[in-house]
Amino acid sequence: MAMIVVNGVRREVQAPADTPLLYVLRNDLELSGPQFGCGLAQCGACSVLLDGKEIRSCVTSLSAAAGKEVTTLEGLPARWAQQKGLSPADATQTLHPIQEAWIEEQTPLCGFCQNGMMIKATELLERVASPTIAEIKEAFTTSAPSAHLCRCGSYTAIIQAVQRAATTMAKGR
């Protein structure tokens, strides 16, 4: 048995310690944000934040996540609410500005990769408030462990959505 904190809630999980975190999140905890894309840390569809840093849950074992704070796509609104000091009631009514920007810009095509794109954007904008286009491209391409891939080709819309989210977040909404 392992204990992990997922989206602010302590969860005890029965799965074997070597189980990749992705299967724990999807099958044991019934979260649908992170997707299985490659199982090889090559695409980013399964990304989550582990203590604020983007990791690939398909190659991260449950034991490696034990005792740490996992944030999935489902947890982004609460993360933003906490950062902004919103009341719990307000928090349930909000989306993260990144999610709102993704809707405003109509970024997803099929949307399968967008979990990882929004997770990566969160990590980036928590670190760099107003990234340049070059910094955005760098974050989605060369920062470890691999580029975030989108087969539908939504890259233009992703960059526009990150820029929009940066503007809203800088304003503090």
Next chain:
Amino acid sequence: MSHKKMTQTKNQRNVFGAALTRRGFVKTGGALFVGFGMVGVDGLKNSAKAATTRNSLDPALPESWIEIHPDNTILIRTGKSDFGQSTTFTAYRQIVAEELNAPFEAITTVVMGDTDRTPDGSGAFDFLGSGTPNIRKAAAYTYQALLDLASQRLSVAKTELTVKDGVVSGAGKSMSYGDLVKGQQLKLTIPVKGDLTSVMGLSVDGNPPMKPVSQYTVIGKSFRNSVTASKVAAKETWASDIRLPGMLHARMVHPKSLGSTLTSVGALDKTRFPNAQVVVKGNLVGVVAPTEWEAIQAAQQVAGATKWKDWKGLPGHTRLFDYLKRDADWKTTRVTKSDKSKGDVTPAMAGSAKKLTATYQLPYMKHAPMGPTLAVADARADGTVYIYTHNQNPQALRGEIAMMLSTTPDNIVVRTYAGPGHYGRSNGGNAGAEDEAVILSKAVGKPVRVQWMRPEDFQWSTQSPAALSDVEIGLDANGKMAAYQIDHYMPAMQDDRPIGAVLAGLPTMPAPSEKGVFIGSTVNDISDPWIYDGVVTLAERGHGTFQIGQKASPLAVGLRDHSMRTPGQFQQNFPRELAISEAAALAGADAIQFRMDHTKEERVIGVLKAVRDASGWETRPSPRAKGAGTGAASLRGQGVSVMFRSATYWACVSQIAVTPSTGAIVVEKVTVAVDPGIVVNPMQLKRQVEGGTVMGVSIALLEELQFDESGITSRDWRTYPILKVADLPEIKVVLLNRPEVGSYGGGSEAANALAAPAIAAALFDATGKIARRLPLKAEYVQALLKV
């Protein structure tokens, strides 16, 4: 199903060939349901095949095309599944709202894909049906029925009625659609034709009056995709989320090669995997377990101990084009000729002042969805089978599973959920895993979820076929094309056999052959409509053959192919458009002007002018500089391409920089002009074009299936790389809205096919060296520029 003569009775009225019936009155609720039936209406020949009587929408049941509810909300149903095109959630709602004169927001529910909940079938292609998709006609019939009802209720002649925002008015009286249907059970039966579980599905028949384009108020606006918010907020149910009570997870142990038969199955290590179980049927091996992680590990362990016969029967990707040219059988299959072919090319070619002779080559490519294929199947004790998956043609899958199980489609239900874009690979009904889940579920008597691992998805799914084309162009003394001849060669493109059924030795449709009909044939039709009517003589021919390895493989599979975005047309448009750019250079003409000089089609000229103006095109002949350098200084070039597809005209300009010393190409800017006639939803179309363009740049620079003599060796995103964000060019989309055309064309395909010929032409413009093969990888370009 019986054919019933329709007569005008008190409870049944004939509305432009559709039958409106009042089935009764109810105290609460009430609705108008639009179903379909094979009604024998005067002047309409209905030939719909009654595929099923159970687990399909029956005209007698309330499930139907369109439902008008008493609260003024509207539900629409379509057999088409949205795979990222957004069309069912945006354009379809706009089209229905337009035909009904109802607000866009009134359409609160879109039901799509499920075989027992949607009426018409067919695949996730040609959504806009060249301007008249099924849902438009269904809405047009519904509008007439609503007017008919209102005329009776308000005692006002139909011609005196007007409708705005779902409220019918006339002679000072008015009534909303909701009030018209309140308290009644109304049913409209509309005529259809076709075969539900065929690839093309059913189509709505007849000619109901349609709203004049000049009165459009909803079409043309940028409504949002209603499913985007639920995906972004992690509220969407994806196919990957489906879990049934008692469900087991499974992983497959696929053969060692594309021709390997099973020698012996490896023993399962029960001490490590106490809850796992191995299922074997013919050459199909699967491992099931209660948890996904146990299934994955147990399948890996069994795979390591399973023995297969070796097989080597493929040319390998390095010898592919030699094989296609010399060894493939192009003689058995009928040669096709385009209907635009005209005149005698041979003497015109012989008498030409200048001549281009060239061969162009395109590799196999993968659809490469971001997630591997998966399905949950529940084969129940009563013989019914439920499949929960993500599929571009659920009704066709239903037919294939029925065939595999030697049962009728009545017993099969397919439910579809969101998933990764498939780009055509499941348009024939399957992507892999669906049939395997059914076989395993039947074997273990429990619901089973099969998901392929990433390498399997590359190695066992279908590919977009390789192609080569021989071109000859003859220019007259004035630099005009007097003769154009092209011979396209491509293996069969549509293998719809479910692979698990093939491996298990269960019934499937036949492999593509010269005797096959329609898409089951090896025939290579001309798919790229000719647009240069100024060319004096023209010969376009298509040569087809069997899939590579199909006949040699003991499994009869080889390299299985399936249509991928802009199928066949991409393979034919790349050689044509690159050759036209080369011919322009031979004539000493500007590549855009040269194209304009060879067509009278005003819409072709329109997109060319638009792309020229928006891209910063330099009007001059190519190449810019004679002779390639080998230096580290980058050279810049421009190239253009044109296409006509799905009633839409496209033109593209690519501007690139290439570094001769490394061969690296940077695509700096891609400009696409698109004229679909009426633009239904500018924002969604723009996003579709941007996305397709990125795929197009990826195809041009990077994509090539690797395979050896035994099978596919591309196994992940390192061995099949696609474009990364860092390599994203500036993309400029110019939408040409032309209401005067009176119809709307499709916009989800073609954008992916435009970049490659324009980029190759830009490389030629920059360096004077022509690359007639994709992908334009650095090593290839570097070697080309050294010569």
